[in-house]
Amino acid sequence: MKKFKIGLFPLVLLFLTACEKDINLDVKAAEPLLVVDAQIENGQPPIVVLTKSLGYFSKIDPQILANSFVRNAKVYVSNGVQTHQLKEYATPLAPGYTAYFYSNDLTSPSTAFVGEYTKTYSLRIEVDNKVYTATTFIPNNNITLDSIFTRRPPFVVDTTLRTLQLRSTDPAGLGNFGRYFTKKNSGPFLPGENSVFDDQIIDGTTFTVQLPQGIDRNNPPKADSNFFKRGDTITLKYCNIPQSTFTFWSTWEFAFQGIGNPFAQPNKVLGNISNGALGAFCGYGVQYKTIIAP
Incomplete structure (x- = not known):
């Protein structure tokens, strides 16, 4: 009986080994999506940062991050009375790298505005032949x-x-x-x-x-x-x-x-940007x- 028990164990291991199966997952790269980081707060102009999403398994380095910024988009913000086209600005990100954002165009002051309490704001982005929209609100100081x-x-x-x-x-x-x-x-x-x-x-x-x-x-x-x-x-x-x-x-x-x-x-x-974009337009x-x- 002891010999039977000892001999059975290698057979079980052999059976389990024979049942193993290699599974190879072919994870296809998804198309980059627009990522929107937009905000407006009381007393401040709107600020919008646009980037492209990166793949989950993508290599990430400063150059890739710098290249992810979306340039030359048409970005509009409205307070319900005025609609202002934001201007693209550059700012140093790290030595040798630059970040980009959109904010009030100081050369068009007649339509520029800053955030106010209890007002609703709409955002419209036109880039790569697509249109993305969102709305937000600046609450009063309830708390x-x-x-x-x-x-x-x-x-x-x-x-x-x-x-x-x-x-x-x-x-x-x-x-x-x-x-x-x-x-x-x-x-x-x-x-x-x-x-x-x-x-x-x-x-x-x-x-x-x-x-x-x-x-x-x-x-x-x-x-x-x-x-x-x-x-x-x-x-x-x-x-x-x-x-x-x-x-x-x-x-x-x-x-x-x-x-x-x-x-x-x-x-x-859960963001609030339309047309499948990631991110949000936030009010503060x-x-x-x-x-x-x-």
Whole structure:
């Protein structure tokens, strides 16, 4: 009996090996899609960045990224009264590389405008014999910034570290959405890792919430080092946003956080650009507050 059991095991391995089958997937390259990163906020001109999508398995280097910008498009933004054709501008991306964006044409001031609260804006893009459209809205300051302050993070030995706290009020009635950015000292404004939220839980209340420091997603900090420090000048940029902007960034951030996780839930980023383009046209009603961490 022992000999039978020992002899059976190699036969089972042989059977399983014989059942193996090589599977070769032929992943065809998809046609590049237009990617739209467009925004307008109160007191600021519209800004539109156009690029082409890259394949999932594409090699990515600075030259490929620089070449992905879409040039010579016709881009129009309307506030319902005036329609303004945006002008293409160049800006240094890195040594030897240039980025391009579209904004107000300063040579045509009669039709140029900046964003205003409670107004709706439409975007029209004409490129490669195709037309893409979108609309957005700049809400009023429904969620107000009452105050910001800092606290020492719990269970941390370093006494110089600080967390940012926001005290705010949400008016009664569901349907208010927000997005936040932080700026440390002379650095840029960076969005939080989870930068958007709605008022399903905070509806009609005055609440206090911790806002983690905004991050550079190309160079994210370690999980235990994303704190402000004593003496930092901290500026909070809080934006009331329409639902379409909330939906885009909440699905985008969920998808971004699932990259590389084989157990992540499948997710589709939901933009508001027509004709199969990726991205969104976002509206921001902006408020600022600044403190020096004591």
